[in-house]
Amino acid sequence: MNLVPPVVLDLRIAQRDARNVHLWLPIVLLWPLGLALGIVAVVLTVLADIFLMLVGQKYHHYTLLLVRSFLALNETRGMVIRVNDGDHAVDITVL
Secondary structure: OOOOOOEEEEEEEEEEEOOOOOEEEHHHHOOOOOOHHHHHHHHHHHHHHHHHHOOOOOOOOOOHHHHHHHHHHHHHOOOOOEEEOOOEEEEEOOO
């Protein structure tokens, strides 16, 4: 299991009659913001789960849903998306 979120987004846009674009977008710069928002989200979902369990609601597993969503985000490393319509080609690679 990979517990490191994506670091870089490699974006390539190729056009038939224009200049090609190749960008490296450093997602690692957003990690501190994501960490702060993730901690707040976990605290809020734990409080919501405790409240819903005390009230007697049937579904009270929002914290588990949030943690599994974070794990699914971590599994996007190595993902490649390619779109080609003839005139334009876009390649996105998550590293």
